[in-house]
Amino acid sequence: MISRISHQLRRVAAASAYAVLFAGSAMAADTLSIAATPVPHAEILEFIKPQLAKEGVDLKIKVFTDYVQPAVQVNEKHLDGNFFLHQPYLNEFKKSHQNDLEVPVAKVHVEPFAAYSSKYKKIADIPAGATVAIPNDPSNSGRALLLLAKQGLLKLKDPSNISATKKDIIDNPKNLKFKELEAATLPRVLNQVDLALINTNYAIEAKLNPVKDSLFIEDANSPYANLLVAREDNKNSPAFKKLIAALNSPEVKKFIEEKYKGAVVPAF
Template sequence: MLASNSHAQNSEVLTIAASPVPHAEILEFVKPILAKQGVDLKIKVFTDYIQPGVQVNEKRIDGNFYLHQPFLNEFKKSHKNDLQVVIAKVHVEPFAAYSNKYKKLADLPNGATVAIPNDPSNSGRSLLLLAKQGLLKLKDPNNISATKRDIVDNPKNLKFKELEAATLPRILGQVDLALINTNYAIEAKLNPVKDSLFIEDANSPYANLLVARDDNKDRPAFKKLAAVLNSAEVKKFIQERYKGAVLPAF
């Protein structure tokens, strides 16, 4: 017992902010692996997409694991700072569209109401996915920052509702179609592979990232966490637990 306490006291504490699923679940999986390497991983779970970044900037948390590069770019712009740096790419959550009313995309009626996330990077991601399905045309079909102003053709006269990403599963029955981030879909017991009308392919610029601040990115604990998150054990865990709903990005 004494040796165990001594080991705990000598551990380097690393606090990481994460979304509940799959991010926090992956971190819980690696926590005992890191403990053997002298890292005491503390996981702080958030259900929104803003506070994890804010608290890292304010040095209340060491790093975060919940966002992708387009979201990080927008976060840095809106918060007028460039403090956060990417340590590792971990996984891709293929973005997907769901409906409680229609079983096939062909059944989606003219004038359908489509709910999309209201943060700039994920709303752009939604529009790109809709364009790939032929539901609309964008001025630039490769612009990941596209907004509704970039729609040049909307043949079905789709009507858009922009809402906080976390609320989208809860309002699925109130709209015709909702484009939902996979972490929130999984929490709501939706399987992106089986339950969606359409889904992104694996060629995605939206790999989820482990992020640190520039002033702590070289800490040994971060390097150990990054190495474990990109390990064969984590790849196997992701493949077996999420069965295609989450894909390793390494």
């Protein structure tokens, strides 16, 4: 009888030890908190989240609707990384903000920048004195001016300068009037202006198809690949390496191509 009880106690102890070990291993999963804008960034992260969970990475996706806080939160170490910006934006952001920790670790996709109009169907129809809404952050305002210049709507001192400003315009034959606004608000003012140059993530959120609905769009050679960004102190962590591999996988490439149908293009 004593022997039987002793055996049962050993079994209970072993089961308890296994439970503790299992719980410990479950709690040992690496957690990564990544800032992203809703479309397509958060959608892409949601797609790879189940696979990362199988690999021991608990991916926390923090969604932001602006372009400032995702960078600030990572630099202040409130979050591990972000996925929403391109290199020209990061360069300009570091000039205007205290930001010395963020480093790009992977190119993921390109969102071809495009111009939209609810009033005109052709570039030739844009009238003299037209009001053109563009993003107010330096890298994307420069991007907008480059695209307008490529369509012959204005001329810049240096047509390859991605940091061009309105001061760099040397010829404005249609006397275009510029309205610089926060990028996220541009779809909402589309019917109030003659032309709006809108970042693709915000265009998609507003149910605009950059391929079908735009008046003109960047070509595939755009230098504005969207990046996964880490901090200097965590860029080589095993969890980040798994995240990079997942974002640059054939599965994600297929997901981007099938879901966004040219509005978002893989950059790997």
